[in-house]
Amino acid sequence: MAIAQHQSLSGRSPLHDILAPEAIAIVGASSDSTKRGYKAMVGLIKDGYEGAIYPINPKADMILGVKAYPSLEAISGKIDLALICTPASSLPGIIAECGKKGVKGAVVLASGFKEIGGEGVKLEEAMMAASREHNVRIIGPNTSGMFNLHKKVNLLALANVKPGHVGFISQSGNMLLSLVLEAEHNRHVGFSTYVGPGNQADIGFNDYLRYLGEDDQTHVATLYVEGFRDGERFLQVARDVTAVKPVVVYKSGSTELGAKAASSHTGALAGSYAMTVDLLRQVGVSVVHQSDEVLPVAEGLAQLQKAPGKRVAVVSDGGGQATISSDRLSEAGLELATLSDTTQQRLRDVLFPQASVINPVDVAGSTDANPALLATCMEIVADDPNVDQIFLVGMFGGYSIRFAEQLLGDEMRGAEAMIELAHRVDKPLVIYSLYAPIKPPALRRLHEAGLPVYSSIEHAVQVLAALGERGLYLKNAADQVPIEAVVPHANQLAVFEKARAEGRDLFEVEAKALLRSHGIAVAEEILVTDASELADVAAHFGDQALVMKVVSKDILHKSDAGGVKLFLKGEQALRDAHDQIMRSCKAYLPTAEIKGVLVTPMAKKGTEVIIGVSRDPIFGPVLMFGLGGIFVEILEDVAFRAVPLSRHAAESMVEQIKARKILEGARGEAAVDKAALVDLLLKVSSIVSAYPHLAELDLNPVLAYEDGYAIVDARIIVDQETSA
Amino acid sequence: MAIAQHQSLSGRSPLHDILAPEAIAIVGASSDSTKRGYKAMVGLIKDGYEGAIYPINPKADMILGVKAYPSLEAISGKIDLALICTPASSLPGIIAECGKKGVKGAVVLASGFKEIGGEGVKLEEAMMAASREHNVRIIGPNTSGMFNLHKKVNLLALANVKPGHVGFISQSGNMLLSLVLEAEHNRHVGFSTYVGPGNQADIGFNDYLRYLGEDDQTHVATLYVEGFRDGERFLQVARDVTAVKPVVVYKSGSTELGAKAASSHTGALAGSYAMTVDLLRQVGVSVVHQSDEVLPVAEGLAQLQKAPGKRVAVVSDGGGQATISSDRLSEAGLELATLSDTTQQRLRDVLFPQASVINPVDVAGSTDANPALLATCMEIVADDPNVDQIFLVGMFGGYSIRFAEQLLGDEMRGAEAMIELAHRVDKPLVIYSLYAPIKPPALRRLHEAGLPVYSSIEHAVQVLAALGERGLYLKNAADQVPIEAVVPHANQLAVFEKARAEGRDLFEVEAKALLRSHGIAVAEEILVTDASELADVAAHFGDQALVMKVVSKDILHKSDAGGVKLFLKGEQALRDAHDQIMRSCKAYLPTAEIKGVLVTPMAKKGTEVIIGVSRDPIFGPVLMFGLGGIFVEILEDVAFRAVPLSRHAAESMVEQIKARKILEGARGEAAVDKAALVDLLLKVSSIVSAYPHLAELDLNPVLAYEDGYAIVDARIIVDQETSA
Structure with missing residues (x-):
């Protein structure tokens, strides 16, 4: 059935007590109708909040007919939630009071904390100290507030906001207002719970998302995010929630200007936008x-x-809009379904001869006197196993306005047929109508039956894309199992301990040996610590061209130091190169401690790719993949995934980059071995997860071949700070 | 003043008679209310058309109370325009009848012409033969119709469409309907003239655009285009019209799927989308x-x-939406203006201390009880010479709804102040309000005063971008003078004539000589037709490393034939290379006629760029610029301009490509000499304009250096078809 079914996570997030409170105190309640302490009271009373309301104001006996109290401690009943409307400086004290009274959570409206820097940062720390000491959870500070409409808790005192099933967490109060107005005027959705996380001093996006995941009234968790506080935890929660209900995130800071603005708004670090989207x-x-x-x-x-x-199958009554839809579908990564011969014949049977029965279907006037025929076309394409989604484009709902009033009955019949179809097939019907702005009866009927109608082709296509991606994500769920960490041997762990003890990163030879010991194909390398070994080395490699590189923790840029020699063949060449490297490196940095040189066969020409791992301050270990050179440096054409990777994640990284055409053999070259690259990504992931002191890893370049790959350079940076 | 002033082209397009007709015949008029021949009559009568209406229907005496005629010739009065509602097959005959009657133009609704291929193509040709013979201009066929609301000609019988100043030409009737409904429900604009050009069998987009350019009632010419018929002419007309009024084009076919759909809709060739946008x-x-x-x-x-x-200066009452605006502005190529110290101080003087007075300005609650203060902030930033545009973002218009009814007066005062400001400053005020969907009084007032209010940040930013681009385009108008064609000497023209006589393209040596003769820096090259000349050549070039290349019209792929030798120094090396090339090329293609070899110094390493010229079937001669290799082949990162180029056009080409960072010296390399590249582009343009038989030109690669450039390979394809 095309109408969504709903489920939620089981569990009981600690936020239930705060977001569905049984008694609320308003600290800073007021009789002044322009104050938040007045409006919140109005919101609670008007919406019929069933719990106790305690206005706190030392100067008033009654506010809006409700008995007021001079302080929290003057109240005898229990309080779940306090809305705090007083200025920033009062907060540490008030939170302590809340704690003494057993208040579970506080909504802190005041701004002037971390987001302003300096004194604000200290004030936020003082408030958080009180929060931790007294076990009072904080929403905000610098929050626009919260509501839970199904519990009639409307601390924002928003009028006309309809209870419904969109849960919304937003670092912009205006964004909430904008969605509420849009929902009221153009859509048929309402809201369940809203929270403004503000500075996320205590409760962060991950906590709110977990709550929305568990909340049966929320059918979609929707977030406007300026910055995550604990991104790694957020990803874990999101993985759990998306398994049972959709999660929509709009993240700002896609540009440098936006990221700067976000930081001055909520003190958030926006982080890399491209990386955040990938994760x-x-x-x-x-x-x-x-x-x-x-x-x-x-x-x-x-x-x-x-x-x-x-x-997607497009059914349209206007060729121009069919064209526009094709453009947008293609740009959104969707496909025009290839309709089967049977489907095309069935369409021909019901449409005028000039109609186009090749997708996009253009009825070309066939429905002008018979709009219900559009529903018939939708039924026909829905039967086609090549079709995953059905997109109706045009003027349905407006035939009775545009052509003749007597078409109304036929339009209503068409709407009923679409509703029946929606209940019958497991494929979504997405409907765009240019008459959506005036809400004619047939479109109202569709809306009431749970079928949204869009007034923008562009927005409708975003919905199709999201439905398709969600479907494929869940279908791939079996492949989504993250790869397990390898289990390191004691001697492998010892490499890191030794490096930490010596306050250095891994030597290249150590890094490569480590990778090799975990089954990654790294070309054979021999560490030569004395020139006398060179004869054996030359014999060992025989006829191959060799490279020699200096090994020294003190020399970071080997080439600059004259520490690399290429195209070496035979013992004499090795000896000459060894001499030159030693002389040159000593001249370059007389104090350098030189461990020896590394000799290895030269890699044959291939396609340069880069694999990197870093520990992101927000999201933890993140793996990056891209082509080398300008693709990374100029075009920033790279894919990111959080570690650990699933096989599907690794495959999708390789498919995601724009330069994948090069991997597939553009410009007359052979395609590279993608399967080998995917295996390499998975192995790297399993290694990174296993070594807590592996801070960064760089394989740059990796040369990808028609068959396999060669790792030319490997660097592993060791975390010197974290204790074991 | 921020409100637009209006002007139009002088002149009198032949379309005035047709689009503002004094008498209209409806061929196929009908009493059946579902037929177009009925609806058009209703449209004309209802709207109060003041000219004569002649229904043509052999079976009726009266239609809708108007005397009907059996045929066009039965009418005694003159007729300017005929609306033809009969099927495609009747058209050639009816157009002939129109001609005999002196009808100036016909609107042909029927489909079944070129867009269906085969018989349809022939039918369209037959109709056009009648059109030319009888001098009857054709709108369509396969058109949705036309209206001219200021003349009360409403052949579409659209109800509720408001006369106004948007002229619209659209290859989609649904698109018109969609804009009409949007205008009626969410905007404060109306329409002047609409035409559906359909298949453009006769009248094309360029003709309609010229008409809109001349029409005083049209303040903006707006076009939805699936494909141009005569793109070169369209560009000329557009250049004239944009000088006096804005022209907006939405072009579909941005993807392969869309282009295919467009072609089956109107039989149009979509052409390359990226190129069309650039031109x-x-x-x-x-x-x-x-x-x-x-x-x-x-x-x-x-x-x-x-x-x-x-x-742009952003004035916002919500930090989140200020952030979102910053992202969108940046993505649209706009800048956040740097506010002067004075401006910042003036803002500080009126706002709360927690407000951000750095752009984006975030009032942070300062306006909650005083919304007119937003207008004050707009006045302050408008005074700043660093500011070109003012963008108001947030909930203006909704303060009296959200906070307190008594703020209404203050909001209305704010609106008046904004209107006053708009009349005072020469900078646009663009207003986004999340309350736009409910049209509160202050926003209605702004709309009535000619200040649009947007309900989407994204759309508002597109408006800012269009206003900025239009301003800069007109400001650059002085630089927009296209460069003049060179005047070729007889011997330069003779090169082409010789090649045409021999049925071949220019030899590389000829192409390079031609370029050199027009002042383009091409490395010296010597054509050697006999080995005996090599000693002199060696002496001439001295110590430089040389390249030798075969010259033969029969050998297209010189390298494959062994016809290129590099790194040559000294006479002996030249002799050996010459022998090898001759042997190898004769072996490669024994029948090849070899003219000799070309010797030239090897170019030093530089950044590869490509300059190409082709004659596009739609747009005529078009110049392309991009970086070589993957940038062209894989990333399609190129800029297009129609020839002749202005200096500004040449400069903007170099700035447009994404890889410009490389030209500017990314990756530690020196920046290239952009000025030299710009000169080269201009010279190429002036040459291309001068030689009618130059069909294609390719400079690939051009090596760009810190100082100047070197043209390594030049190819000129000769037009063999066109007569002299």
């Missing part, structure tokens, strides 16, 4: 890129069944 | 990329003064 998609999050797409996509994901794939 | 922007057209941006951008360009530049 969110890795755990099944639907990422939108524009603010005006947030609600359309959330509505579509909440109300429609996920799609089995990305092959 | 349109070259002549000042505002190109939008999404269908839902068309009306917002058209409205903004029609109503707001163009911007003096791209530096």
Whole structure:
């Protein structure tokens, strides 16, 4: 059935007590109608909040007909949540009071904390000290507030906000207002819970997401994020939640200007946008890129069944809009389904001869006097096993306005047929109508039956893309099992301990040996610590051209120091190279401690790729893949995934980069061995997970071949700080 | 003043008679209310068309109370325009009848012409033969119709479409409907003239655009295009029109799927999307990329003064939306203006201390009880000479709804102050309000005063971008003078004539000599036709490393034939190379006629760029610039401009490519001599314009250096078809 079914995570997040409180205190309640302490009272009373309301104001006896108290301790009943409307400087004291009274959580509206720097940072720390000491959880500070409409807790006192199933966490209060107004005027969705996490001094996005994941009233968790606090934890929670319900994230800071603005707004570190998007998609999050797409996509994901794939059938009553839809579908990574001969014949049977029965289907006037025929076309394409999603494009709902009033009955019949179809097939029906802005009866009927109708082709296509991606993500769930960490031997761990003891990173030879010991194909290398060994080395490698490189923890740029020699063949060449390297490196840095040289066969020409791992301050260990040279440095054409990787994640990295055409053998060259690269990515992931002191790893370049690859350079940076 | 002033081209397009007709015949008029021949009558009568209406229907005496005629010739009065509602097969005959009656133009609704191929193509040719013979201009066929609301000609019988100043030409009737509904429900614009050009069998986009350019009622010419028929002519007209009023084009076919769909819709060749966009922007057209941006951008360009530049000051009452705006501005190529110290101090004087007075300005609550303060902030930033445009972001108009009803007066005062500011400053004010969907009084007031209010940050930013681009385009108008063609000497022209007589393209040596003769720096080359000349050649070049290449019209792939030798020094090396080349080329193709070899110094290493010229079937001679190798082949990172180029066009080509960072010296290399490349582009343009038989030109590669460039290979393809 094309209408979504709903489930939630089991479990009980500690936020339930705070976000569904049974008694609320308003600290700084007021009779002044412009104050938040007044408006929150109005919101609670108007919406019919069933718990106790305690206004706190030492100067008032009653506020809005409710008995007021001079302080929290003057109240005899228990309090779950305090809304705090007083200025920033009062906060540490008030949180302590809350704690003494047993208040579980506080919503802190004041700004003037971490986001302003300096004194604000100290004030936030003082407040958090009180929070920890007294076990009071903090929403905010610098938050726009919260509501839980199904519990009639409306601390924002928003009028006309409809209870429904969109859960929303937003670091912008205006964004909430904008969604509420859009929902009221153009959509048929309402909201479950809203929270503004503000500075996330205590409770972060991951906690709120877990709560929305468990909340049965929330059918889609929607987030506007300026910056994550604990990204690694967020990814874990998101993976759990996306398994049961859709998660939509709009992340700002896609540009340097935006990231700067975000930081001055909530004190958040925006982090790399491209990386954040990759990591969110890795755990099944639907990422939108524009603010005006947030609600359309959330509505579509909440109300429609996920799609089995990305092959879309377009049914259109206007050739121009069919063209536009084709462009947008293609740009969004969707496909136009190839309709079977049977499907085409069935369409021909019901449409005018000038209609196009090749996808996009263009009815070319066939439905002008008979709009219900559009539903018939949708039924026909829905029967085609090559079709994953059905996209209706055009003026449905407006035939009775545009052509003749008597078509209304036929339009209503068409709507009923679409609803029936939606209940019958496991493929989503996404509907765009240019008449959506005026909400004619047939479109109202579709909306009421749970079928969203979009007024923008662009937004509708974003919904199709999100439904397709979510469907494929869940289908791939079996492959999504992250690869397990290797179990290092004591001697492998010892390499890191030795390096840490010596305050250095791994030598290249150590790094390569480590990789080799874990089954990664690294060319044979021999460490030569004395020139007398060179004869044996020459004999060992025979006829191959060799490279010789200096090994010294003191020499970082080997080439600059004259520490690398290429194209060496035979014992004499090795001896000459050895002499030159030693002389040159000693001249370059007389104090350098030289351990020896490394001799290895020269790698044959291949396609340069780069694999890197770093520990991101927000998201933890992250693996990067891309082509070498300008692709990384100029074009920033790289893919990121959080470690550990699943096989599917590794495969999708290789497919994601724009330069994949080169890997596939553009410019007359042979395609490289993608399977070998995928294996390498997985192995790197399993190694990174195993060594807590591996801070960074760089394989640069890796030469990819038609068959296998060669790792030319490997660098492993050791974490010197963290204790064992 | 920030509100746009309006002007039009002088002149009188032949379309005035047809699009503002004084008498209209409806061929195929009908009393059946579902037929177009009925609806058009209703449209004309309802809207109060003041000219004569002649229904043609042999079976009726009266239609809708208007006397009907059995045929066109039965009418005694003159007729300007005929709306033809009969099937495709009737058209050749009816057009002939129109001609006999002196009808100036016909709107042909029927489909079944070129767009269906085969018989349809022939039918269109037959109709066009009648059109030419009888001098009847054709709108369509396969058109959705036309209207001219200021003349009360409403052949589409659209209800509720408001007369106004958006002229619209659209190959999609649904797109018109969609814009009309959007205008009615969410915007404050109306329409002047609409035409569906359909298959453009006769009248094309260029003709319609010229008409809109001359039409005083049209303040913005807006086009939805699937394919141009005469692109070269369109560019000329667009250059004229954009000088006096804005032109907005939305072009579909940005993807292969879309281009295919367009071709089956109107039989149009979509052409290369990237090239089309570059050429349109070259002549000042505002190109939008999404269908839902068309009306917002058209409205903004029609109503707001163009911007003096791209530096935007954002005034916002929500930090999150300020962040989102910063992202979008940056992505759209706009800048956040750097506010002067004075401006910042003036803002500080009126705002709360926690406000951010660095752009984006975030009032941080300062306006909650005083929304008119937003207008004050706009006035302050508008005074700053570093600011070109002012962008208001947030909830203006909704303060009286969100906070307290008594703020309404203050909001209305704010609106008046903004209107006053708009009339005072020569910088546009673009306003986004999340309350736009509910049209509160302050926003209605702004709309009525000609200040559009947007409900999407994304759309508002597209308007800012279009205003900035249009302002800069007009400011650069002085530089936009296209470079003049060189005047070739007889002996230069003779090279082409000789090649044409021999049925071949120019030899490389001829191509290079031609370029050199026009002042382009091409390395010295000596054509050696006999080995005996090699001693002199060796002496002439002295110590330089040389290249030798075979010269033969029969050998296209010189390297494959062993026809290229590198790194040659001294006479003996030249002799050996000459022998080898001759042997090898004769072995490769025994029948090859070998003219000799070319000797030239080897070019030193540089950054590879490519300059190409081709004659596009739609747009005529087009110049392409890009970096060599993968940048062209894989990344398609190239810029296109129509020939002749202006200096500004040449400069903007070099700035446009994504790989410009490489030209600017990324990866530790020196920046290349951009000025020399710009000169080269201009010279190439002036040469291409001068030689009618130059079909294609390829300089590939050109090596760009810190100082100057070297042309390594030059190819000129000769047009063998066109007569002299």
